Amino acid sequence: MAAVVAAVGLLPWLSGRDPALTVLRARSAEQAPTPEALAAVRAGLGLDAGPAGLLGGWLVRLLHGDLGVSWVSGTGVLPTVAAGLGVSLTLMGAALAVALLVATPLAAPALLRGRATGGTVAAVLAAVPEFLLALVLLLTAGVWLGWLPTSGWAGPAHLVLPAVTLGVPAGALLGRLVADALPAVLEERWVESWRGAGIGRWRITGAAVRRALPALAGQFAMVAVGLTGGAVAVETVFAVPGIGRTALGAATSQDLPLLQGCVLALLGLGLLAGAGASLARRRLLGPASREAGLGLPAPRPRRIPLAVPVALASVLAVVIGWGLLRDPYAVDVAARLAAPSGAHPLGADALGRDVLARLGHGAAATVGTAAAVTATGWLIALVLGFVPGAAAGLADIANALPPVLTGLLVAAVTGPGSGAAALAVALVSWPPLAAHASALVREVRASRFLAAQRAIGAGPLWVWTRHVLPSVAGPVARHAVLRLPGVALALASLGFLGLGARPPSPEWGLLLDESADYVERAPVPALAPAVALALLAALAVCLSSLGGTRRPQDRRSPRRRPAGRPPARRAPGVLSLPHTPSLPPSVPASRKVRSRVAPPS
Incomplete structure (x- = not known):
C-alpha cells in the first residue's frame, strides 16, 4: 500500500506530460504557452522540485490534512473530495440495503431446505456489469415508463435507480455465495451429531450460518470493493456527483491533485472494507480457531446443459x-x-x-x-x-x-x-x-x-x-x-x-x-x-x-455410503498418479483443507 500511495503522490511526475501546460490552458486558454509562463506555473505548483521533493511535499501536506488545490477549478481538493465521498457513501449504503433484499430470497432455499436453487439466475445477475444494468434501467424505468428521474441528486427519488443498479449484482453474488456454502456445511459430520442429539432445526441452521460466515467474510469484503468500482460507472450514467464521477472527470481532464484525493478516498473505502471483514472473521472464529485454517467444503457444482x-x-x-x-x-x-x-x-x-x-x-x-x-x-x-x-x-x-x-x-x-x-x-x-x-x-x-x-x-x-x-x-x-x-x-x-x-x-x-x-x-x-x-x-x-x-467418484455424497461399509482403500504398494483437478474460478485455494470441526457454540 505504501507503493500505491507513493505512485499516487508521484502522478504529476509519472504522467510524462507537462502539468504546467495543463494548468495554463485551464486558467487561460488564450495565453500563449511561452517558456516564461510555463516556468512561472511550475514554480507556483512546486513541480520544479523533482520527484523526491514533489512526493515529500505532497506527503507533508497530506499529514496536515491538505490535499492541495485543483488545477482546473482552483478550489480546494479536500472539500470537493469530502462532498463527493458523502454522496457515494449514501449511495453505497442504499445499495447494500438493496443487496440484502436481493440476497435473502436467493439464500432462503439453502436455509430452509438445505439445498441451493436458482443458482443460474443469481450467477447471471452477478455477472452483468453495472454500467450495462444502469443503461437498461435508465431506458425502461426512466425514459419509457417515466417512473423515476434519470439524472441528478436532488432527493430520495434520485437515489432509487443508482442504488438498484449497484445492489442487484452485489445481492446476487452474496446470495449465491451463501446458497453455495450452506448445503455443503449442512452435510458435515457435526450436523448429524447434533441431529442425533435432538437439537432443533433452527438452532442447527443458525450454527451452520455461523460456521460459514468466517470463510465468506473475505468474499463479502470483495463485494464492498466491487461497489466502490461499480459506483464510478453508475455515478457517470446517472450524473450523480459522487467520488467516482469526480475521479473520472479528474482523470479525463488531467486534474492530478483532484485525482490524487479521489484515489486516496477510494483506496480508503477498500481498506476499511477489508479491515472490517478481517475483524469480523476473527470475532466469529474466536481465539481457538483463528490459526486452524478453517475453510468451507467445496460446493456442489450447478450443472448447466451443454x-x-x-x-x-x-x-x-x-x-x-x-x-x-x-x-x-x-x-x-x-x-x-x-x-x-x-x-x-x-x-x-x-x-x-x-x-x-x-x-x-x-x-x-x-x-x-x-x-x-x-x-x-x-x-x-x-x-x-x-x-x-x-x-x-x-x-x-x-x-x-x-x-x-x-x-x-x-x-x-x-x-x-x-x-x-x-x-x-x-x-x-x-x-x-x-x-x-x-x-x-x-x-x-x-x-x-x-x-x-x-x-x-x-x-x-x-x-x-x-x-x-x-x-x-x-x-x-x-x-x-x-x-x-x-x-x-x-x-x-x-x-x-x-x-x-x-x-x-x-x-x-x-x-x-x-x-x-x-x-x-x-x-x-x-x-x-x-x-x-x-x-x-x-x-x-x-x-x-x-x-x-x-469427477465421477466425487459426485456421491459421503452420507449416501451404505452403513457399516468403510471407504475403499488403496492396496499397499500401489503408486498413485498425481491428480491435478481443474478448479473453477469460484473455488478458493483453501479448498485443500476440509475441516470437520464443529462451529463454536
Whole structure:
C-alpha cells in the first residue's frame, strides 16, 4: 500500500506530460504557452522540485490534512473530495440495503431446505456489469415508463435507480455465495451429531450460518470493493456527483491533485472494507480457531446443459461473423439513427455507420485484447504460483483495487487508450489464477508419485519440467479461458467510461458509450452492444459452471455410503498418479483443507 500511495503522490511526475501546460490552458486558454509562463506555473505548483521533493511535499501536506488545490477549478481538493465521498457513501449504503433484499430470497432455499436453487439466475445477475444494468434501467424505468428521474441528486427519488443498479449484482453474488456454502456445511459430520442429539432445526441452521460466515467474510469484503468500482460507472450514467464521477472527470481532464484525493478516498473505502471483514472473521472464529485454517467444503457444482453455452456462443459467432463481412467505417449521412432494415440489420449510429458491422469488428478488438490480457495473466500466475509467499501481499493489493480504479491511475500516467485499459485489467486479473497455480503446486509436491520419482534418481529439473509444470500449466490455462469473457467485460467497462479505446474504434464499451446519448431516439442501435455484452456475461457464467464439474467418484455424497461399509482403500504398494483437478474460478485455494470441526457454540 505504501507503493500505491507513493505512485499516487508521484502522478504529476509519472504522467510524462507537462502539468504546467495543463494548468495554463485551464486558467487561460488564450495565453500563449511561452517558456516564461510555463516556468512561472511550475514554480507556483512546486513541480520544479523533482520527484523526491514533489512526493515529500505532497506527503507533508497530506499529514496536515491538505490535499492541495485543483488545477482546473482552483478550489480546494479536500472539500470537493469530502462532498463527493458523502454522496457515494449514501449511495453505497442504499445499495447494500438493496443487496440484502436481493440476497435473502436467493439464500432462503439453502436455509430452509438445505439445498441451493436458482443458482443460474443469481450467477447471471452477478455477472452483468453495472454500467450495462444502469443503461437498461435508465431506458425502461426512466425514459419509457417515466417512473423515476434519470439524472441528478436532488432527493430520495434520485437515489432509487443508482442504488438498484449497484445492489442487484452485489445481492446476487452474496446470495449465491451463501446458497453455495450452506448445503455443503449442512452435510458435515457435526450436523448429524447434533441431529442425533435432538437439537432443533433452527438452532442447527443458525450454527451452520455461523460456521460459514468466517470463510465468506473475505468474499463479502470483495463485494464492498466491487461497489466502490461499480459506483464510478453508475455515478457517470446517472450524473450523480459522487467520488467516482469526480475521479473520472479528474482523470479525463488531467486534474492530478483532484485525482490524487479521489484515489486516496477510494483506496480508503477498500481498506476499511477489508479491515472490517478481517475483524469480523476473527470475532466469529474466536481465539481457538483463528490459526486452524478453517475453510468451507467445496460446493456442489450447478450443472448447466451443454446446449446453453453452445447456443449462446453460436448466436455471438453468427452476429460477429456477419458483421465482419461489412464495413464498420462507411458513413451514410442519410441513414443517421436509422431503424433496422435490410441495408442495416441492426440500424445505424449517429453518423450513419452500420451498427452490425461495428459490432462484429468491435468483437475482434475486444475479445482479441482480452485474449492477450488473459495470456499475460496466465504467464504471471505460473511464475508466482511457485512462490506463493512472495505473491500473497501483491495479490491482496490487486484484489483491493477494482479495474476501474486501476484504469483511472493508468490513464493518469499514460493517457486513455486501449493499451492503458489492457494494462489496467492485466494488473488486477492475475490473483485468482496465481492462487489456483499455487494450490496445484502444493498438491503435486505432496503426491507420492513425485516421491517415487525422486527415489529412483530423478533430478529436480526433470521433476519440475516433466511433472510439476505440465500438471499445473494445463488446468490453469483452462481456468484462464473460463475467465476470458470476464476480462472482456472489464475492458468494455473501461471503454464505456472513456478510459479505453478511442474513437473511431468499434470497441464494444465505446459503442455503448456513444449510443447512450441517443438511446431514447434509436433504442435498437443503442441496445445492440448492450445485448452482446449481456450474452457475453451469460456465456461466462455457463463456462464457469462447466469448468467446475466434479469427477465421477466425487459426485456421491459421503452420507449416501451404505452403513457399516468403510471407504475403499488403496492396496499397499500401489503408486498413485498425481491428480491435478481443474478448479473453477469460484473455488478458493483453501479448498485443500476440509475441516470437520464443529462451529463454536
